[in-house]
Amino acid sequence: MPEGHTLHRLATHFAKTYGGQRLRVSSPQGRFADGARLIDNRVLAVAEAHGKHLFLGFDSGAWLRVHLGLYGAWTFGDSEGEHSLGAPRQGNSEPKRLERGADGFVVAPSPTGAVRVRFVGRSGWADLRGPAACEVIDVSGKEAVQDRLGPDPLRDDADPERAWSVVAKSRTTIAALLMRQDVIAGIGNIYRAESLFRSGIEPHRPGRAVDLTEWEVLWADLTALLEDGVRDGRIITTRPEHRAQPTARPVPRSDAFYVCYRTGEPCRICSTPIKAEELAGRTLYWCPQCQSQ
Numbered sequence: 492m493p494e495g496h497t498l499h500r501l502a503t504h505f506a507k508t509y510g511g512q513r514l515r516v517s518s519p520q521g522r523f524a525d526g527a528r529l530i531d532n533r534v535l536a537v538a539e540a541h542g543k544h545l546f547l548g549f550d551s552g553a554w555l556r557v558h559l560g561l562y563g564a565w566t567f568g569d570s571e572g573e574h575s576l577g578a579p580r581q582g583n584s585e586p587k588r589l590e591r592g593a594d595g596f597v598v599a600p601s602p603t604g605a606v607r608v609r610f611v612g613r614s615g616w617a618d619l620r621g622p623a624a625c626e627v628i629d630v631s632g633k634e635a636v637q638d639r640l641g642p643d644p645l646r647d648d649a650d651p652e653r654a655w656s657v658v659a660k661s662r663t664t665i666a667a668l669l670m671r672q673d674v675i676a677g678i679g680n681i682y683r684a685e686s687l688f689r690s691g692i693e694p695h696r697p698g699r700a701v702d703l704t705e706w707e708v709l710w711a712d713l714t715a716l717l718e719d720g721v722r723d724g725r726i727i728t729t730r731p732e733h734r735a736q737p738t739a740r741p742v743p744r745s746d747a748f749y750v751c752y753r754t755g756e757p758c759r760i761c762s763t764p765i766k767a768e769e770l771a772g773r774t775l776y777w778c779p780q781c782q783s784q
Contacts, residue, residue, distance in 0.1 A: 492561050493577050495677020496720030498540035499645050501565060501576050503721075505538035505547060505617075508569050512612040519602035519609055519618075526627040527608060529553055535612075542643050542676025546633055554633045555608075560623025568599065569615025589615065640676040644714040645721065651710045658698035658706060665701050666694035667771040678713065680773040681751050685728035686713045688749045693782045694775055733759040750776035 516531040518524045533549040540546070547555040557563070564577025569589070590598040591613070599616035602609060608619040619625065628636075641657075642649040654675050658668055668674050669683040678686075687694050690709045692701065701709075720726050727747045731737040734746040749759055753776065754767040763780035 492679055493543065493559050493563075494679035494682055494717075494720070494726070495540070495542055495643060495645060496717050496726070497576055498543055498545050498559075498677065499717075499721050500724065501545050502538040502540040504567070504576070505535065505545075508567070508571075508614050509535050509610065509612050509617070510538065511535070512614060515596060515609075515611040517609050517611075519606040523607050523625055526555075526625070529627045530555060540643070540677075541637050541646060542640050542672055543679075544636060544640070544676075552629060554628050554630065556624065556626050556628055556633065556636060557619065557622050558624035560621070562620075563622035564620055566618045566620070567615060568597070568617075640672055641674045643676040644710065645677065645717050651707075654710070655703070655706050658701060659703075661698035663698055664695050664770065665692060665698050666775050668698045670771045670773065675713070677717065680775075681726050681728075681748070682713060682716060683773075684751050684776045685726075685749055686716060688776075688778060688782060689716075689728065691782060691784065693784055694770070694777050729759065750778060752776070 513534050516527045518527040530549050530553050533551050536550050537548040545557045559577045564575050566575040592598055595613050596611055597616055599611050606618045610617040641654050657674050669678050689712050727742050750765050753765045755764050758778040761780045766779055767774050767776050
């Protein structure tokens with residue numbers, strides 16, 4: 492499932508490439524035909540992300556809310572070539588000259604597969620496939636969704652004290668709390684495991700056993716990792732001195748993480764075998780030596 496940095500990259504791309512444009516909106520698959528009609532031929536006024544939710548606001552006051560879930564992905568055809576964000580992802584093709592009709596709108600290719608939503612504008616086209624949620628809501632509906640979410644470290648309005656007020660009172664493990672979107676929005680399995688390792692926190696500790704200083708370090712590190720993810724377009728949590736190929740660019744996947752997907756392999760810091768178990772519905776990875784406290 493795409494984590495928070497991907498949704499913020501999506502919001503930035505929509506704002507930069509399609510913002511201020513009147514868009515043709517359709518549902519080639521047919522499952523979103525009614526919703527598409529509500530925002531068809533409207534101007535995209537704003538794009539923002541909160542956690543794993545993308546909100547696209549139109550000049551009519553309507554908002555399109557999309558949650559990609561495990562299988563959702565956006566595919567784009569624009570000045571950056573044909574590329575996708577979500578899962579599964581595909582690499583960028585070489586940018587091609589966009590053909591436009593007499594009305595100035597881009598001529599998009601025939602839909603491939605089950606396209607839930609298609610946007611066509613003057614700068615490109617965008618197809619959405621396989622989302623967990625896709626709905627048109629008003630501003631009160633948007634606020635209701637956001638009220639259920641915890642602070643998103645990538646948003647200017649993020650309040651870490653709101654998350655801390657939950658963590659500090661909870662008997663639930665800190666590893667499970669980090670996966671709750673009502674505690675911190677946008678954190679997924681990789682950021683959970685990697686941030687706990689980098690902060691030296693034993694993942695099975697109850698939230699209330701994490702002190703304020705540790706929480707502040709953890710929040711700051713999560714924020715920095717998410718910001719790096721937005722910049723790089725991928726999650727890389729290792730520091731150069733802990734990589735087998737410290738100068739390699741781009742960083743190979745084998746060097747990207749401290750603990751994730753490295754069950755039984757030696758810790759990059761202490762050489763203790765990395766452990767894994769199921770926790771909160773996902774595989775938790777940790778080092779029993781570096782995270783012994």
